[in-house]
Amino acid sequence: MQMSLSPPDATLTVRLILNGEPVTLEVPPQAILLDVLRDQLHLGGTKKGCDHGQCGACTVHVDGRAVNACLRLAAMCEGQAITTIEGLAEKGQLHPVQEAFLVHDAYQCGYCSPGQIMSAVALLEDPEAATDDAAVRDAMSGNLCRCGAYRNIQAAIADARRHLESNAQQQGRQP
Amino acid sequence: MKPFAFSRADSLETAVEYRQAEPNSAFVAGGTTLLDLTKLDVMRPSRVIDINALPLEGIERLGDDRLRIGALVTNAELARHPAVREDYPLLARAILAGASTQVRNMATTAGNIMQRTRCPYFRDVAAACNKRQPGSGCDAIGGINRMHAVLGGSEACVAVHPSDMCVALAAIGTTLTLHGPQGEREIDFADFHRLPGTTPHLEHMLGDDELIVAITLDPPLRPLGTAYLKLRDRASYEFALASAGAMLSLDDGMIGEARLALGGVATRPWRCHEAEALLVGRRAEEAAFTQAADAALAEAQPLSHNAFKVVLARQAIVRALRDAREGHP
Amino acid sequence: MSEINDPAIVGHQTPRIDGEDKLTGRATYTTDWQVTGMLHGYPVPATIAHGTLEALELDEARAMPGVVDILHHRHFPELQRSPNSMKHGDQVSEVRLPFEDERIYYHGQYIALVVAETFDQARAAALCVRARYRREHDVRPGLLSGDAEGETVDDYSRGDPDIAFASAPVIHDATYTIAPESHVPLEPHVTLAEWHGSEPRLIVHESTQGIFYERNALARIFDLPAERVEVISHYIGSGFGNKLFMWPHAVATAAAARLLGRPVKTVLPRQQDMMSTGQRPASRQRIRLAADPDGRLMAIHHDSTSETSLVDRHVDACGGATPSAYACDNVATRQRLLAVNHGTPCPMRAPGEVSGIFALESAIDELALELDMDPLALRLRNYADHDPQRDLPWSSKQLDVCLKGAAERFGWAARDPRIGAMRKGDEIIGYGMASATWFAGRQPCEARVEIRADGSLLAACGTQDIGTGTYTIVAQAVAELTGVPVASIDVRLGETSLPAGPLSGGSMTTATALPAVAAATRDALDALQEIAVGPGGHFAGHDRASLEVKEGALVAKGQRAGFAEILARHRLGSVSGKGSAAPGGERRQYSFRSFGAHFVEVRWDPGISRLRVARVVSSIDVGRAVNPLAARNQVEGAIAMGIGMGLLERLEYDPRDARLINANLADYRVPVHADMPDVDVELLDYPDFRFNEFGARGIGEIGLTGIAPAIANAVHHATGKRVRDLPITIETLLDSPLIMT
Structure with missing residues (x-):
């Protein structure tokens, strides 16, 4: 097989599913997913706090798993489904986790909130994740909140879990 | 982060050929080390070769009761795999003690083994570091070295290998399968990482044109605490x-x-x-x-x-x- | 002054009105702003801390893709310094202009600003800038790396402490240190600057706690009338003091935008943010206490030194709270300042006092042990029931209620005071407590309120919401006075085109802004009433004084007319009211301070040297909490930050060359979710109407004071080791009496 090495300045075409919609991107090879989301796609909800995977403000879902968008090349996302905070609320209705954050005042400045929420949603959707408080705290520890709203975030996650479980039960009862 | 080229390898052979064609290229799997250090200008790949499309997924039990783990299995997948939780709880616990949920979702088995040190002088291109720039000296030895090694150090380098997962692999006993131009070879995990000695920039036994394709755990101890x-x-x-x-x-x-x-x-x-x-x-x-x-x-x-x-x-x-x-x- | 005695909305838990925007990603922080034609700036930091920049090699960087220009000391416009006056509202964090000379004063000082078409291109080119320095070896390392004391900048005394010490039967004398700490607000510092028109106007988006200070300083620096500079900051990814006053990146960015004729946005990378935009400076404090055998304090000496940089003077006044903390006739404090080759420090949450209270409240605990007294009883014995510093009554002081109430909820009475006596499994339990306090201040403020044709209201004030919930409390205040639901009140903050509002700092925003908002609301209602009683009005011929305001309507003698109906009848789009408020004569009659108490349980596992804070019980009195939901959150967040201060946080400067080696969020450790203990925070409700009509003092800072000493006191109880140096890291405990090795 003949190898063809693309030059460094070649733009790459990347096709992905972004918040449920197919998107085709033209990006430079070194483009970071976080910068592409924010600067190119104007999705500013995903925040940059450290740019090195140390704060979690950039957490998005790639094929349903929470990842740091700052440590991922856009070019690596070919064919993947990416969900950002903007894709969470459906038809203007807050996601139960967002609703719980509002009720529990699970934030102060709000800058880490999209990342906290994306991590919390992934955690709650993970059927194998442990559910005790200590496990939740550990699982969420990749999301720093310098304002320190940790207690309220944990309360919001517990509340959202109850809400989602009762929703699931109700749906289960329906024929 | 300086510009680099990007290629996707669709077979092991192409992956190796890319590396051979461009010695300053780097493989990317999870990206958690490479992109972190590239942004700091500590790593300067001319080309990044995405190996995520290679068939290096999967965890399978071999006939001799060993467990073979594909290089691209993520840390999160590995920690939650029933065979690991059941037979190698040390591995599951070590992985879960490391990094964050997000990083474990991205980082791969081989990437974890290949991760670089967290020494702050290594991560700062303005500091002297024999590992980053051979012969430049070591700012850690006379500097702030609270986080550094007390075992296996040398006068050239005292940087810690930061992995939790590798602690478990060392204890369990592990064989690495490497792929290169001559095909596959195996190496004992115990022989893979090198002591810094006078050449701390040489961190492991992987050849320039090789990559890790799998790791195989020794048969589990039973019964086991x-x-x-x-x-x-x-x-x-x-x-x-x-x-x-x-x-x-x-x-x-x-x-x-x-x-x-x-x-x-x-x-x-x-x-x-x-x-x-x-x-x-x-x-x-x-x-x-x-x-x-x-x-x-x-x-x-x-x-x-x-x-x-x-x-x-x-x-x-x-x-x-x-x-x-x-x-x- | 009217008092809002039985409020329906103020004082009640209210979800934030800006919450949905924050939680859906719609809220536009400064980092999120984009404008057409925008360029990206990326600073190049000095890699040495002390010396001279001899040469910059820029050819490689200039040739990189997308690079538009590189600003540096030989390519930068002539600008003026800001007068740097707090009083005149043009204070800056670092008075030296960027690239002003070739001296390097600290690691991370900007030596160039690369401007390129994209962020990625700017960063790539910045990495290609080569600098040649002449290093100088007489570097001044941090305060805690040596024993230099610096120059005296302030002192205070009453009575004669030295005579008291000479005769005192019990003396405690110890020295306490605190490592430099970084604020690390999760939104880094960021400036987006654009120039418009031939008679130029400068518009700056900045993540700032003080839009008017930045506007005034930029006007001075660029020699513009203040009205031609606009600063905008709608959402701020927190600040903790880090963003009170402008830093040089903003000046460099505005200069680049003018030079290049295009908007420029500079987002500081985290590493540079931690190197060059301030920190809580290191401090060393000596506390000497003299007491009689019954524990009555006879004298207090509090001598402090804090660091500053070589380019500006920031004084972290550690002894600020000491003169009023205890009933004691003989008190002296002294503040020294030592200039070192670190970046310029700045206020960080409860600046000065939080450091001083660590030393003082640790020392009080030590004195209690020497006297064989319960530390809580010792504090009550020396209770200051008036302000001994100013010899004035407190407007309202409930510290005794806080101390006793929190002790009760915590279970302090069950404490076995013997060291290491309380155990559970592998762990030893330690109890500790400390008092909290923070001054209550107010500033002048203006506000505007509009009543609009659709019955909604708009309240506008040029202050900021840094995450404390200012948007929401402004809406609550307007709702309280108009009966219009919070959901129908728009609040605009964070623009210098709005009526002048205060800094978001010093825990003063609530007490400063709400009275002005209330005055503006009343003025708007007055305008509406004037129309309603006028010709053709709903209440034509009524006495205006007979009109009541109820649920968004004017009401008199069984007749009711909604705000919207009144405006509609007169074909009016809106009526507007202005208000202003300022502190008055009450300052001469009372001393205003908030107080609280923290009780902390630590768990110490001597078999593995593991120390964790397990539980915190706090009672805080800030008068009335306007929004207890957000107020309690402030205290809980301060507890988290206090755990960082107590156990984790330390900027590490290499003493050999003063370079900062842990300027990132992995090596500079702030608390994570897993560090958060069980917390139980009670907010007392004693409205302080002597302070303002809402009875509210501030809550942003008090919660941080007292946490670190309560932890240190608990650590002593658990381990027998008195740690006087923050943070209390594992290695400081390895020689504790109970360690198992």
Whole structure:
């Protein structure tokens, strides 16, 4: 097989599913997913706090798993489904986790909130994740909140879990 | 982060050919080390070769009761795999003690083995660092070295190998399968990471045109008591100050087999063979655990800021061995 | 002054009105702003801390893709310094202009600003800038790396402490240190600057706690009338003091935008943010206490030194709270300042006092042990029931209620005071407590309120919401006075085109802004009433004084007319009211301070040297909490930050060359979710109407004071080791009496 090495300045075409919609991107090879989301796609909800995977403000879902968008090349996302905070609320209705954050005042400045929420949603959707408080705290520890709203975030996650479980039960009862 | 080219490898052969064609290229799987260090200008690949499309997924039990794990299996997948949780709980616990949920979702098995040190002088291109720039000196030895190694260091380098997962791999016994131009070869994990010596920039035995394609765990110990204890400043999402992975098989309170490895204190994943030898045949009690800890740290050479790591590592060993005993069925 | 005695909305838990925007990603922080034609700036930091920049090699960087220009000391416009006056509202964090000279004063000082078409291109080119320095070896390392004391900048005394010490039967004398700490607000510092028109106007988006200070300083620096500079900051990814006053990146960015004729946005990378935009400076404090055998304090000496940089003077006044903390006739404090080769420090949450209270409240605990007294009883014995510093009554002081109430909820009475006596499994339990306090201040403020044709209201004030919930409390205040639901009140903050509002700092925003908002609301209602009683009005011929305001309507004698109906009848789009408020004569009659108490339980596992904070019980009195939901959150967040201060946080400067080596969020450790203990925070409700009509003092800072000493005191109880140096890291405990090695 003949190898063809693309030059460094070649733009790459990347096709992905972004918040449920197919998107085709033209990006430079070194483009970071976080910068592409924010600067190119104007999705500013995903925040940059450290740019090195140390704060979690950039957490998005790639094929349903929470990842740091700052440590991922856009070019690596070919064919993947990416969900950002903007894709969470459906038809203007807050996601139960967002609703719980509002009720529990699970934030102060709000800058880490999209990342906290994306991590919390992934955690709650993970059927194998442990559910005790200590496990939740550990699982969420990749999301720093310098304002320190940790207690309220944990309360919001517990509340959202109850809400989602009762929703699931109700749906289960329906024929 | 300086511009680089990007290629997707669709077969092992192409991956190797890309590397051979461009020696300054780098493979990317999870990206958690490469992109972090590229942004800091510590790594400067001319081309990044995405190997995520290679068929290196999957976890399978081999006929000889060993477990083969594809290089691209993520840390998160590996920690939750039933065979790992059941037969290699030390591995699952070590992985889950490391990094964050997000990083574990991205980082791969081979990437974890290949991760670079967290030494702040290595990560700062303006500092002297023999690992980053051979011959430039080591700013850590006379500098702030609280986080550095007390075992396996040299006058050239005292940087810690930061992995938790590798502590478990060292204790369990692991074989790496490498792929290169001549096809596959195997290497014992114990021989893979190099001591810094006078050449700290040479970190492992992987050839320039090779990549790790799988790791294979030795057959599990049964019955098994196991513990991974990680000591650190904050309660989560931090590299170890000292960690200990311990596995014990017991027979009526007597130690049959013992495995012990350390993290956070050494320049490479650190198996404690002498301590293990001291444990075998002894009653699983504090006296034996303490002697094992003494043996494990006998060669420790603390630096100006990290003498406490020797104490901490001893404590981690004693407690991990006790917890392994308590956890024995 | 009217008092809002039985409020329906103020004082009640209210979800934030800006919450949905924050939680859906719609809220536009400064980092999120984009404008057409925008360029990206990326600073190049000095890699040495002390010396001279001899040469910059820029050819490689200039040739990189997308690079538009590189600003540096030989390519930068002539600008003026800001007068740097707090009083005149043009204070800056670092008075030296960027690239002003070739001296390097600290690691991370900007030596160039690369401007390129994209962020990625700017960063790539910045990495290609080569600098040649002449290093100088007489570097001044941090305060805690040596024993230099610096120059005295302030002192205070009453009575004669030295005479008291000479005769005192019990003396405690010890020295306490605190490592430098970084604020690390999760939104880094960021400036987006654009120039418009031939008679130029400068518009700056900045993540700032003080839009008017930045506007005034930029006007001075660029020699513009203040009205031609606009600063905008709608959402701020927190600040903690880090963003009170402008830093040089903003000046460099505005200069680049003018030079290049295009908007420029500079987002500081985290590493540079931690190197060059301030920190809580290191401090060393000596506390000497003299007491009689019954524990009555006879004298207090509090001598402090804090660091500053070589380019500006920031004084972290550690002894600020000491003169009023205890009933004691003989008190002296002294503040020294030492200039070092670190970046310029700045206020960080409860600046000065939080450091001083660590030393003082640790020392009081030590004195209690020496006297064999309960530390809580010792504090009550020396209770200051008036302000001994100013010899004035407190407007309202409930510290005794806080101390006793929190002790009760915590279970302090069950404490076995013997060291290491309380155990559970492998762990030893330690109890500790400390008092909290923070001054209550107010500033002048203006506001505007509009009543609009659709019945909604708009309240506008040029202050900021840094995450404390200012948007929401402004809406609550307007809702309280108009009966219009919070959901129908728009609040605009964070623009210098709005009526002048205060800094978001010093825990003063609530007490400063709400009275002005209330005055503006009343003025708007007055305008509406004037129309309603006028010709053709709903209440034509009524006495205006007979009109009541109820649920968004004017009501008199069984007749009711909604705000919207009144405006509609007169074909009016809106009526508007202005208000202003300022502190008055009450300052001469009372001393205003908030107080609280923290009780902390630590768990110490001596077998593995593991120390964790397990539980915190706090009672805080800030008068009335306007929004207890957000107020309690402030205290809980301060507890988290206090755990960082107590156990984790330390900027590490290499003493050999003063370079900062842990300028990132992995090596500089802030608390994570897993570090958060169980917390139980009670907010007392004693409205302080002597302070303002809402009875509210501030809550942003008090919660941080007292946490670190309560932890240190608990650590002593658990381990027998008295740690006087923050943070209390593992290695400081390894020689504790109970360690098992």
